[in-house]
Amino acid sequence: MPKTTPRKTPRKRKAKAPETKQGARQRVMRLINRHAGSYWAEAQRTKWMVDLLVAVDGDYRNEIVSQTQRADAAEAQLAQLREGPLAQLEQQVAELTAQVEAAKLETAATEVSKRLVEAEMSQLSASLARAEAAAQTATAECVALQQAVSGVNKADSAVRRALTIRAHELKDNLIKTKHQLKTHRQTVRQQDAEMRMLQKEKEEAAALLSSATHQQHLAMIQQIADLKAQVDLLTRKSPGRHSERRAHLRTSIQDDPEAAQQVRVVKPETQEKRPHSSKRAPLGVMPAAALMPRPQTAPSTNSVVATASPSKAHALAAVDDAFREGVRRLAVAHKGPGVLFDQVAVSQTSSPIKAVRGNRDRRLIAAA
Numbered sequence: 001m002p003k004t005t006p007r008k009t010p011r012k013r014k015a016k017a018p019e020t021k022q023g024a025r026q027r028v029m030r031l032i033n034r035h036a037g038s039y040w041a042e043a044q045r046t047k048w049m050v051d052l053l054v055a056v057d058g059d060y061r062n063e064i065v066s067q068t069q070r071a072d073a074a075e076a077q078l079a080q081l082r083e084g085p086l087a088q089l090e091q092q093v094a095e096l097t098a099q100v101e102a103a104k105l106e107t108a109a110t111e112v113s114k115r116l117v118e119a120e121m122s123q124l125s126a127s128l129a130r131a132e133a134a135a136q137t138a139t140a141e142c143v144a145l146q147q148a149v150s151g152v153n154k155a156d157s158a159v160r161r162a163l164t165i166r167a168h169e170l171k172d173n174l175i176k177t178k179h180q181l182k183t184h185r186q187t188v189r190q191q192d193a194e195m196r197m198l199q200k201e202k203e204e205a206a207a208l209l210s211s212a213t214h215q216q217h218l219a220m221i222q223q224i225a226d227l228k229a230q231v232d233l234l235t236r237k238s239p240g241r242h243s244e245r246r247a248h249l250r251t252s253i254q255d256d257p258e259a260a261q262q263v264r265v266v267k268p269e270t271q272e273k274r275p276h277s278s279k280r281a282p283l284g285v286m287p288a289a290a291l292m293p294r295p296q297t298a299p300s301t302n303s304v305v306a307t308a309s310p311s312k313a314h315a316l317a318a319v320d321d322a323f324r325e326g327v328r329r330l331a332v333a334h335k336g337p338g339v340l341f342d343q344v345a346v347s348q349t350s351s352p353i354k355a356v357r358g359n360r361d362r363r364l365i366a367a368a
Helices: 021-035 035-044 048-083 084-236 239-256 257-262 310-335
Strands: 284-287 339-343
Touching: 021 048, 035 084, 048 084
Parallel strands: none
Antiparallel strands: 284 339
């Protein structure tokens, strides 16, 4: 019999206890920290990627464990068959070798799958990095938009506040304006009432003044009539005084050219009357300047005043001056430039007192 060398019986491998899920996760985290490089922080935050790696690694380890178990079983069977026939052993060895080759092929396929998964994981990591960069950019844009919106809101609130304040100011100004307008209207009404009262008082005062002026006018007419009566009485008592007053009037008119221009001289009443005419003679105008007292002129040497009685001459002069003063006051009271006389004229043969004879019942009208 050929010498056979005893073969060493292979040691049985200890079956490794299945790794827990927590241990697998820790080991995967260590591998990620070792091989992830600068993306280890993002890889740790990506839970689904870690779970995927844990699942793939678990499947891979389970497959390795199953293959190891099958290899151990094959080695046990080989050890048992060494004692049997050689053909069976060789057959079993061939089967086991085929199984081992198949297991190696499966292991190679598993490695390829693992590499593919790692490539996909790297692509996913790159995509995740790009997504995180895009997320950061979007976050920055959102922050900028939030700041812009907050600024717009602040500006809008400021504008609204300013508009509210302006609206309140306009409302207050409108109320003040309405109050001022109301006050102004009340003031205008009061002023109108006061003006009406003043106008009424003025009218009453004017009526009273007109009545008083009329009464004064009548009194002056009566005074003039009395003065005329006195003059007539004095004239009848001293006939020579008539020619004296005529010479005095002629001298006064010659000395005062303005009075000569203003006074219209007509024929005395003693002359023959003209035939009746349908046209009435115009009113004579005797201005206030002509009615003012004239300066006294020295009488001539051949005047009758020298032979007349001094008391009578003085009385006639006083009557003449009183007549002129009354007419002047009447003109001033009526505030007119002169006094209108109806059919009043001064002749060379009659005195100013005789010029108004025949007008006793007529009123003196002041020209406005």
